[in-house]
Amino acid sequence: MNLSMVQHILGLMLLIFSLTMLPPAAVSLAYQDGHFQPFLDAFLIVALLGALLWFPVRRARRDLRLRDGFLVVTLFWFTLGLAGATPFLVTDVPDMSFTDAVFEAVSGFTTTGSTVLVGLEGLPKSILYYRQQIQWLGGMGIIVLAVALLPILGIGGMSLYKAETPGPVKDDKLTPRIAQTAKALWAGYLLLTAVCAACYYLAGMGAFDAFAHAFTTLSTGGFSTYDDGLSHFGSAAVEYVAILFMLAGGTNFALHFLALRGRSMRGYLKDAEFRAYVGILAVLILVVSSSLYLTGRYGSIADAFRHGAFQVVSLQTSTGYVTAEFAAWPGALPALLMLATFIGGCAGSTGGGIKVMRWLLVFKQALVELRRLIHPRGEILVRLAKRPVPDRVINAVTAFFAIYLMLFGGLTLLLMALGLDQVSAWSAVATSLNNTGPALGSVASNFTGVPDSVKWTCALAMIIGRLELFTLIVLFTPDFWRG
Amino acid sequence: MNLKMVQRILGLMLGMFSLTMLPPIGVALAYHDGHWLPFVASFLIIAAVAALLWLPVRNERGDLRLRDGFLIVTAFWVFLGLAGATPLLFSDQPVLSFTDAVFEAVSGFTTTGATVIIGLDHLPISILYYRQQIQWFGGMGIIVLAVALLPVLGIGGMSLYKAETPGPVKDQKLTPRIAQTAKALWTVYVLLTAVCAGCYYLAGMSPFDAIAHSFSTLSTSGFSTHDASFAYFNSHAIDWIATVFMFVGGASFALHFTALRNHTLGVYWRDPEFVAYFKLVVALIVFATVYLIVTGVFPATLNALRHAAFQVVSLLTGTGYVTTGFAHWPGALPVLLMLITFVGGCAGSTTGGMKVMRWLLVFKLGVGELKRLVHPSAEIPVKIADRIIPMQVVTGVAGFFAIYLIVFGVLMLLLMIIGLDQVTAWSAMASALNNIGPALGEVAAHFQNIPDAAKWICIVAMITGRLEIFTLVLLLTPAFWRR
Numbered sequence: 001m002n003l004s005m006v007q008h009i010l011g012l013m014l015l016i017f018s019l020t021m022l023p024p025a026a027v028s029l030a031y032q033d034g035h036f037q038p039f040l041d042a043f044l045i046v047a048l049l050g051a052l053l054w055f056p057v058r059r060a061r062r063d064l065r066l067r068d069g070f071l072v073v074t075l076f077w078f079t080l081g082l083a084g085a086t087p088f089l090v091t092d093v094p095d096m097s098f099t100d101a102v103f104e105a106v107s108g109f110t111t112t113g114s115t116v117l118v119g120l121e122g123l124p125k126s127i128l129y130y131r132q133q134i135q136w137l138g139g140m141g142i143i144v145l146a147v148a149l150l151p152i153l154g155i156g157g158m159s160l161y162k163a164e165t166p167g168p169v170k171d172d173k174l175t176p177r178i179a180q181t182a183k184a185l186w187a188g189y190l191l192l193t194a195v196c197a198a199c200y201y202l203a204g205m206g207a208f209d210a211f212a213h214a215f216t217t218l219s220t221g222g223f224s225t226y227d228d229g230l231s232h233f234g235s236a237a238v239e240y241v242a243i244l245f246m247l248a249g250g251t252n253f254a255l256h257f258l259a260l261r262g263r264s265m266r267g268y269l270k271d272a273e274f275r276a277y278v279g280i281l282a283v284l285i286l287v288v289s290s291s292l293y294l295t296g297r298y299g300s301i302a303d304a305f306r307h308g309a310f311q312v313v314s315l316q317t318s319t320g321y322v323t324a325e326f327a328a329w330p331g332a333l334p335a336l337l338m339l340a341t342f343i344g345g346c347a348g349s350t351g352g353g354i355k356v357m358r359w360l361l362v363f364k365q366a367l368v369e370l371r372r373l374i375h376p377r378g379e380i381l382v383r384l385a386k387r388p389v390p391d392r393v394i395n396a397v398t399a400f401f402a403i404y405l406m407l408f409g410g411l412t413l414l415l416m417a418l419g420l421d422q423v424s425a426w427s428a429v430a431t432s433l434n435n436t437g438p439a440l441g442s443v444a445s446n447f448t449g450v451p452d453s454v455k456w457t458c459a460l461a462m463i464i465g466r467l468e469l470f471t472l473i474v475l476f477t478p479d480f481w482r483g
Numbered sequence: 484m485n486l487k488m489v490q491r492i493l494g495l496m497l498g499m500f501s502l503t504m505l506p507p508i509g510v511a512l513a514y515h516d517g518h519w520l521p522f523v524a525s526f527l528i529i530a531a532v533a534a535l536l537w538l539p540v541r542n543e544r545g546d547l548r549l550r551d552g553f554l555i556v557t558a559f560w561v562f563l564g565l566a567g568a569t570p571l572l573f574s575d576q577p578v579l580s581f582t583d584a585v586f587e588a589v590s591g592f593t594t595t596g597a598t599v600i601i602g603l604d605h606l607p608i609s610i611l612y613y614r615q616q617i618q619w620f621g622g623m624g625i626i627v628l629a630v631a632l633l634p635v636l637g638i639g640g641m642s643l644y645k646a647e648t649p650g651p652v653k654d655q656k657l658t659p660r661i662a663q664t665a666k667a668l669w670t671v672y673v674l675l676t677a678v679c680a681g682c683y684y685l686a687g688m689s690p691f692d693a694i695a696h697s698f699s700t701l702s703t704s705g706f707s708t709h710d711a712s713f714a715y716f717n718s719h720a721i722d723w724i725a726t727v728f729m730f731v732g733g734a735s736f737a738l739h740f741t742a743l744r745n746h747t748l749g750v751y752w753r754d755p756e757f758v759a760y761f762k763l764v765v766a767l768i769v770f771a772t773v774y775l776i777v778t779g780v781f782p783a784t785l786n787a788l789r790h791a792a793f794q795v796v797s798l799l800t801g802t803g804y805v806t807t808g809f810a811h812w813p814g815a816l817p818v819l820l821m822l823i824t825f826v827g828g829c830a831g832s833t834t835g836g837m838k839v840m841r842w843l844l845v846f847k848l849g850v851g852e853l854k855r856l857v858h859p860s861a862e863i864p865v866k867i868a869d870r871i872i873p874m875q876v877v878t879g880v881a882g883f884f885a886i887y888l889i890v891f892g893v894l895m896l897l898l899m900i901i902g903l904d905q906v907t908a909w910s911a912m913a914s915a916l917n918n919i920g921p922a923l924g925e926v927a928a929h930f931q932n933i934p935d936a937a938k939w940i941c942i943v944a945m946i947t948g949r950l951e952i953f954t955l956v957l958l959l960t961p962a963f964w965r966r
Contacts, residue, residue, distance in 0.1 A: 067857065332899035335908075339892060362885045369882030372875075373953060374550065374962055391874045395865075398881035399852040402845040405888075409822050413815035422818060422906050422923075474856045 002068050004057040009064075009072055010079060011054025017080055018047035020137060021087065028126035035124040038091040045090075046083050067480065070471050073149060076141065077463050081106040084134055093124060099452045106459040108134030110466040111142065111350055113222025113320040113437030116447050116455070120227050125208065128225045132215040136193070139219025139350040142466065143189060143253045144182045147348045150468060188256040193218045196245040203237040217242055220249040220350045222320030222437040227445075231323040236306055239323060243313050250277065250317030250345030272384050273346050277356045284312045284340055288333060295330045316340045318352035320437020327444040334440050338427050341434040352435030352465055354404060358397045360384070365394055403469055408433060411461055418453050428454070432461035485551050487540045492547075493558055494537025500563055501529035503620060504570065511609035518607040521573035529566050550963065553954050556628060560946050563624075564589040567617055576607055582935045589942045591617030593949040594625060594833055596705025596803040596920030599931045599938070603710045608691065611708045615698040619676070622702025622833040625949070626672060626736045627665045629831050671739045676701045679728045686720040700725055703732040703833045705803030705920040710928075712805045713793070719785075722793045722806055733800035733828030734760065755868040756829050760839045767795045767823060771816060778813045794820060800828045801835040803920025810927035817923055821910050824917040835918030835948055837887060841880045844872065886952050891916055894944050901936050911937070915944035 021043035028036040064072070084105035088096045096104070100116045107114045108131055120128065197214035201207060209225060216223045226232040230242055248256070251274060258267045268274050289308030291297075298304040307324050314321045315337045327334050344353015364382045371380050381388040408429055415425035424441030428450075431439040442449060447458070464472050474480050504526035511519035547555070567588035571579050579587065583599045590597045591614055603611065680697035684690060692708055699706045709715035713722060731739070734757055741750050751757050771791035772784075781787035790806055797804045798820045810817050827836020844865065851863050865872045891912060898908040907924030911933070914922040925932055930941065947955045957963050 066859065070856070331902070332896040332908075335899055335905055336896055339896075362881065365878055366882040366885040366889075369879055369886075370953065370957055370960055371962060372879075373553075373957055374960075376549070391878070394878055394881060395848055396852055396855075398845060398877070398884065399848040401884065402842075403849050413819050413822070416815040416818055419814075425818075470852065470856060474853050477853050477857065479854060479857050 002060075002062055002064060004060040005062055005064055006068055006071050006075070007053055008057045008060045010075055011050050011052070011057070013076060014046055014050030014079065014083060015054060016050075017083055018043050018045075018050055020133065021046065023133065024087070024126045024130040027129045028124065031125040033124035033126055035091065035093070035126045038087050039126060039130070041090050042086040045086055049083070069149060070474055070480070073145060074467060074472055074475060077109065077466060080141075081109050081459075081463065084109055087127070087130055091124075091127065094127070097452075099455050103447065103455045103459050104131070105134065106462055107437075108221070108223065109138040109141070110435050110462040111135050111138045111216075111219045111221035111318075111352070112432060112435040112462045112466075113216070114431060114439075114443070114447050114458070114462075115223065115437075118227060118446060118448055120225060129208075129212065131223050132212040132225070135219045135221030135223050136215035139221065139249070140186060140189060142219075142350045143185045143348070145467075146350075147181060147185055147252070147254050150471070184257050185253045188253055188260055189218060191260070192245070192248055192256065196241070196248075199241045199245070200238065203241050204235055205233065205238060213242075214245070217245045217319065217321075218249045218350065220246060220317045220319040220345065220352070222314075222318075224321065229323065230310075230321045239306060239310050242321060243310055246313050246317045246319045246321075247281075249319065250313075250349045250351040252346040252348035253350075254348050255346075273357045273360060276360045277346050280343060280356065280359075281313060281316060284316065284336075285309045288312050288336070291331065291333055292329070297330060311337060312340065315436060315438075316343055316351075316353075317345045317349075318434050318436040320431075322438050322445075325444075327438070327440045338430050338440060341430055341436045344434060352433075354401065354434075358400060361389060361394065361397050362401060364389075365398075400469065403473070404433070407461075407464065407469065411457065414457055415454055418451060418457070420450065420454060424450075428458055429461060432458040433465040435462060435465050485543075485545050485547060487543045488545055488547055489551050489554050489558065490536055491540045491543045492555055493562060494533050494535075494540070496559060497529055497533035497562060497566060498537060500566055501526050501533055503616065504529065506616065507570070507609045507613040510612040511607070514608040516607040516609055518574065518576070518609045521570045522609065522613070524573050525569040528569060532566075553957055553963070557946075557950060557954055557958055559624065560589075560592060560949060564592050564942075564946065567592055570610075570613055574607075574610060576610065577602070580935075582938050583931075586930065586938045586942055587614070588617065589945050590920075591704070591706060592621040592624070593918050593945040594618050594621045594699075594702045594704030594801070595835070595915065595918040595945045595949075596699065597914060597922075597926070597930045597941070597945075598706065598920075599929060601710065601929060601931055603708060612691075612695065614706050615695040615708070618702045618704035618706050619698035621704060622732075623669060623672060625702075625833045626668045626831075628950075629736075629833075667740050668736045671736055671743060672701060674743075675728070675731060675739070679724070682724045682728075683721065686724055687718055688716065688721065696725070697728070700728045700802065700804075701732045701833070703729060703800045703802040703828065703835075704918075705797070705801075707804065714806050719789055722789055725804060726793050726796050729796045729800050729802045729804070730764065732802070733796070733832050733834045735829045735831030736833075737831045738829075753868075756840045756843060759843045760829050763826070763839065764796060764799060767799065767819075768792045771795055771819075774814070774816055775812070780812060795823070798919060799823050799826065799834075799836075800832070801917055801919045803914075805921055808927070810921070810923045821913050821923060824913055824919045827917060835916075837884070841883060843867065844877065844880050845884065847872075848877065883951075883953065886956060887916075890944075890947060890952055890956075894940055897940055898937055901934055901940070903933060903937060907933070911941060912944060915941040916948040918945060918948050 021039045025036055025039040025043070028039060082102060085101040088101035088104055089098065094117060103116050113135070193214050196217055197210045200210035200213055205213065212225050224230065230239060252271070255267050255271055255274060259265060285308055288311065289305045292308050293301055293304035298307060310323050311326050318341055326337055342353055343359055344355050345351020347355045347357040361382065361384070364384070368380050368382050382394060383389065411429040411433070412426045415428055416422065420428065421441060424439070424443050427439035427441060428443045431437060438444060447455060504522045507522045508519045511517070511522065565585060568584040571584040571587055572581065577600055586599050596618070676697050679700055680693045683693035683696055688696065695708050707713070713725060738751055738754055738757060742748060768791050771794065772788045775781045775787040775791055776784060781790055793806050794809050801824060809820055825836055826842050827838050828834030830838045830840045844867070847865050847867065851865055854863050855861065865877060894916070895908050895912040898912060899905065903911065904924060907926055910922035910924060911926045914920060914926070921927060930938065
């Protein structure tokens with residue numbers, strides 16, 4: 001356990017993060033919203049903290065072991081979540097309590113998108129910009145986490161199947177591979193964000209709004225600069241652009257990289273997970289849109305399709321924009337949409353949830369079981385793209401599902417003990433664990449009216465979900481800290 | 484596929500079932516409730532149908548294949564569920580629609596215990612007796628199913644671990660082993676029922692109530708002769724007796740048999756599943772007791788313990804008796820009690836749910852995963868009681884979990900589409916699929932007030948859950964019917 005190296009990295013991360021306080025300061029100057037000072041103060045505070053951590057161990061040079069990776073990743077999200085609250089605490093518009101500031105920052109960083117703020121239109125431009133930026137940076141962090149780090153650490157079954165290099169990982173030095181992979185993926189992420197912003201602009205958004213929303217679309221975060229989110233624009237064009245780029249945000253960024261490098265779309269179609277992802281979305285869109293049309297919620301097929309498709313993509317990819325009061329839609333639709341958030345995006349995307357890959361594997365396992373009941377002595381294996389999936393992976397995915405469900409149940413019970421009704425409780429946990437944003441019941445549009453204890457529980461759930469559970473849980477096993 | 488043999492067995496089973504119409508006639512005559520005619524009519528009709536099925540194929544002799552087993556088991560529950568509705572349809576007290584009669588009969592046979600009848604206290608004694616009897620026979624059927632049949636068929640991972648004879652089953656002939664095992668287990672079942680009835684009588688129940696409730700206690704089913712269920716008796720002693728015998732009903736009857744034969748209790752403590760079951764019950768009771776005291780529902784400790792223990796055991800074992808309106812307990816308790824129904828009792832008991840064994844396996848998988856994250860190259864097999872669990876069992880359990888959840892989700896959404904609110908829908912489905920009885924929301928006390936379509940979905944769910952899901956799903960796959 002190389003704790004001094006961990007501290008070194010943490011200090012560096014905080015120093016780098018302090019720099020991200022400067023763009024909002026620039027925005028403040030540009031729009032002359034008089035809110036320059038809080039960001040400068042936040043920059044100094046965070047930079048100081050980072051320096052204090054980094055300076056004593058600045059000469060630490062040894063490589064990181066696998067185990068350090070868990071610690072680094074967990075601390076990253078906790079520390080930046082707290083540090084990110086600094087501007088909110090320093091500023092007086094909006095005037096936020098400690099709980100609210102941390103909630104908002106964590107919701108931003110984990111790209112969840114639940115908010116405790118109301119009256120967003122009246123806030124200074126720099127604050128609005130800062131919220132959107134947090135989510136964009138959070139998305140960057142997730143891509144590295146999901147594509148480069150978690151597979152190496154072997155979380156939840158994704159190790160042997162999704163490893164970037166062919167064959168199992170032989171060495172456990174993390175640094176060189178991560179840096180390379182990160183740079184490649186961020187290039188793709190940046191490019192897609194820019195294209196998304198341009199499309200929003202062409203669809204009619206102002207320049208500020210276009211960038212602001214591009215930030216939270218690609219990161220599948222869901223923060224908006226308006227209380228009514230994307231429905232503020234009342235434009236089908238804007239919504240369809242959003243659908244396209246939310247879809248992209250929920251796709252494995254390694255696929256985006258390969259497509260850009262090879263200049264071909266074939267990579268997407270050959271990926272079993274991507275096909276399943278699109279297939280599930282298509283089925284859900286069909287079900288939801290037809291329901292909306294048949295129950296008379298929307299008079300025209302075009303409207304029903306537009307709102308159905310938007311809400312399905314938004315919720316399954318865990319972005320969380322809303323264009324209609326989906327919590328008030330008829331019948332099974334609200335519950336169905338919240339349940340869809342458990343599916344989530346593809347592994348290696350910025351999306352939350354359990355991830356399409358795991359559902360695909362478990363579903364195939366169920367089919368194999370059925371076949372084995374008919375042919376007990378046959379050799380029937382789960383195959384993905386014709387390659388047999390190792391038992392170890394199936395085991396890991398099963399364990400992941402079980403822990404996820406137990407966590408979901410336990411946290412729901414906790415929220416109910418804290419006073420929430422059943423519907424609000426289960427949907428609040430679902431939205432936090434799956435990093436989605438909106439929910440049902442009393443937390444349908446925002447988390448303003450709930451007790452502080454609920455906000456802290458949900459903030460913790462957001463981080464646990466973002467870290468794919470085991471990253472955090474493993475830190476609690478005594479075995480981890482030995483040797 | 485030996486369909487003729489299947490038909491012969493079905494005819495035989497219906498024939499035997501028609502005989503069960505006779506005891507209620509005896510009860511009707513003994514209590515002079517003037518209600519013997521419906522039972523006589525039912526006896527004749529069912530016997531006639533049985534004869535029609537059996538006569539054309541009475542000389543069939545071939546052996547049953549494994550696949551025939553699935554068909555028989557499913558047909559057994561569907562046919563006897565329908566046949567069991569006959570007396571209720573013929574009766575004019577209560578007057579039941581076709582839907583309601585089938586619901587009540589299926590709820591009886593699957594030992595669910597959900598009722599559509601209000602005003603139980605005023606019904607003819609023979610009808611009340613008949614309902615209790617259905618559940619007792621249902622319990623008998625389940626014991627054979629769970630101990631002798633499902634392991635041989637290999638449902639949901641239970642095959643290699645729980646097989647009665649050591650080593651895997653080599654031949655595919657079902658009949659000799661089942662008959663032997665069945666006789667042994669039924670002896671234990673009858674014995675325990677008698678002891679339970681004796682205890683109830685000594686504690687103050689009338690002879691009729693004592694026998695009636697012992698029928699639905701050992702079968703962990705939950706029908707009562709009173710609308711208020713066990714609240715009617717208002718007795719500490721009776722509640723504790725019920726708690727003990729419900730707990731017994733939730734343990735493996737194979738264990739009971741072994742314990743009785745060898746005159747020893749040690750066999751229970753050597754069984755890892757029983758130990759886990761016991762620990763779970765204790766933990767839940769402690770939690771619920773403290774919660775009830777702290778929230779002031781039952782300030783007296785002994786009373787809180789009594790109600791907590793009763794309700795926890797009642798719901799975990801899927802019996803479903805209530806001593807008080809647990810659906811109105813504060814905070815997290817109602818949902819917690821409904822959630823534990825997904826765990827259920829031990830494999831080889833009369834309970835519903837996924838069974839403790841499967842959760843134990845998955846829990847060990849989770850622990851193994853955490854260890855593997857810390858030691859990636861180590862070989863860590865899943866072990867229970869120092870025996871290594873074969874991979875096939877683990878994947879069987881994984882597949883089972885997946886199908887269970889999907890079926891639950893789909894059917895629950897279906898209920899919402901029909902118009903049930905979220906709380907009613909999820910708890911009604913949980914109650915039906917896990918064969919519990921009571922639920923929350925609109926179905927807290929009984930299932931009378933939901934639409935007929937919802938009742939039919941619950942009927943399907945009850946049978947599906949009783950057959951451990953796969954059995955029914957299997958019949959829907961084309962591969963099953965080929966060759």
